[in-house]
Amino acid sequence: MRALVLNDRLSLVSNYPDPRPAPGESLVRVKLAGICGTDLELIRGYMTYRGVPGHEFVGEVVASPNQTLVGQRVAGEINAACGRCSACVDGLGRHCANRSVLGIVARDGAFADYLTLPECNLRPLPEAITDEAAVFVEPIAAAYEIFDQIPLRRDAKILVLGDGRLGAIVATVLKAEAYKPIVGGHHLAKLKRLQALGLKVELEDKLQSGFDVVVDCTGNSAGINRALALVRPRGSLILKSTAAAAAPLNLAPIVINEVTVVGSRCGRFEPAIEAIASGKVDPRPFIDGTYPLDDFDSAFKAAMDPSNFKILLRM
Amino acid sequence: MRALVLNDRLSLVSNYPDPRPAPGESLVRVKLAGICGTDLELIRGYMTYRGVPGHEFVGEVVASPNQTLVGQRVAGEINAACGRCSACVDGLGRHCANRSVLGIVARDGAFADYLTLPECNLRPLPEAITDEAAVFVEPIAAAYEIFDQIPLRRDAKILVLGDGRLGAIVATVLKAEAYKPIVGGHHLAKLKRLQALGLKVELEDKLQSGFDVVVDCTGNSAGINRALALVRPRGSLILKSTAAAAAPLNLAPIVINEVTVVGSRCGRFEPAIEAIASGKVDPRPFIDGTYPLDDFDSAFKAAMDPSNFKILLRM
DSSP: OOEEEESSSEEEETTOOOOOOOTTEEEEEEEEEEEOHHHHHHHTTGGGOOBOOOOEEEEEEEEOSSGGGTTOEEEEOSEEOOSSSHHHHTTOGGGOTTOEETTTBSSOOSSBSEEEEEGGGEEEOOTTSOHHHHTTHHHHHHHHHHHHHSOOOTTOOEEEEOOSHHHHHHHHHHHHTTOOOEEEESOHHHHHHHHHTTOEEEEGGGOOSOEEEEEEOSOSHHHHHHHHHHEEEEEEEEEOOOOSSOEEEOOHHHHHTTOEEEEOOOOOHHHHHHHHHTTSOOOGGGEEEEEEGGGHHHHHHHHHOTTOOEEEEEO | OOEEEESSSEEEETTOOOOOOOTTEEEEEEEEEEEOHHHHHHHTTGGGOOBOOOOEEEEEEEEOSSGGGTTOEEEEOSEEOOSSSHHHHTTOGGGOTTOEETTTBSSOOSSBSEEEEEGGGEEEOOTTSOHHHHTTHHHHHHHHHHHHHSOOOTTOOEEEEOOSHHHHHHHHHHHHTTOOOEEEESOHHHHHHHHHTTOEEEEGGGOOSOEEEEEEOSOSHHHHHHHHHHEEEEEEEEEOOOOSSOEEEOOHHHHHTTOEEEEOOOOOHHHHHHHHHTTSOOOGGGEEEEEEGGGHHHHHHHHHOTTOOEEEEEO
């Protein structure tokens, strides 16, 4: 099969071996996949991942131990858990210490014609969800994860710091759930697009401290220090983005202002699928280009261009 | 009056001007004061504080707009709030942006014959509390602050990282409140003393990851990274110590393991006073020396010696 393979650099391999499903796993033909900030970090060396990246996808099940899944259109939870460790027994399979993670840790990902995932990771998609929207199930689920982690008052003064693809999705979900987030960033064109979608926006250097909750979607350490400066005493800072490098962080403000910092990663797919299917969340305005897999070079160039939100790859 | 004054270095000034109480403030004659890790940080340049340090004290009110206070033995909350800003109106005076902090920010502290504090900061002490124990009201209140911030299950696997004065107090309070903390450190003699007081202890390099809650009392950035490595996925890291320097912190584990980091500082005095008065918490075994103010040099040498817990100054 064709696959984008990350070794020292990313390259297209036309005769990459087809993945063979392990017991309990399904084989999925990938239709469409999204390029995420984490993919760009992986290419820069984050997690020292080697293999096929890609973890946001929609595909069709071509083989499965569960016959009812075969032929179904699915999205897939990306953490493949062992099912036996203490985290798994506690229902925290997404934190299983033995897990592989699609396209991120020890499991080839979605930038290829086929992938494998445990049957229990696959989520059949209702017809109301287009392929284009389905690619966003994973990042939208990650945005919904916030609600599973901390209580959030509807009248909270919330700042989403970062006007990139992650910030756009997080702010869209917050607004869909009747919150009133402000998106702070420094890309004027993107802020205008977000504003046209009904979001409140503000240039970053005009932001004033005092937010009850700041969601850091900047993906860099300077952003995290800025986020810390914008949250009020006893407020919450939600870290949504992983960054490759250790950040020189001045921790004193966390203690002095008694800030709660919440690391937040992947989420359950169910609320995301419901929100997209009902039309409550429509991520398609954030698609800035769809490229055939063979033109991955143009796709990644576009994904790295800070004026774009989301770039898709079609297999 | 006599006062220890921090400029480029700490020195004893015998004719420092007596503090003059502002409207609403009381004048307190200091009897006994404790040397805290924050004082040692201030001497190293933290917060660029200049003036009289010291914020753990017991004293006697000699003048007050509230006549019933005069002659009373008191401890004092260290944050002097403006009472008018949004934090104050929200009942978060300890986070007032305009506050001064006794011996830490813009207010001379307790290493002197006299200090001033707003009348509402003073807490009369029951007779059951000795002067020596009363000096610990402030740090014990800071330990009790944890319970005001996060729900903590009695069966939680709790690690107090750091076997210094702060770790000893935090672990003692947790044990008094029917938790079963383990103190991790690398000072064998201190760990043995803590063990003799009924606390569970463990050498730091023998600690295994998987704690539900880690309370960082190390006071250094290496300790915080170590604490992060010891907390389980979805667990909590409570930061109790402020450190002067920005710490190079690898934030990825916070996001990947969805750890909640809670900054925790000063607390309400009431639970601390109750706990000491009832005998539930007795901090006196941690006193490793009481020095007259005039011998502050020996006192600070002893406080900097990592084999000691708490050193007191008698005025």
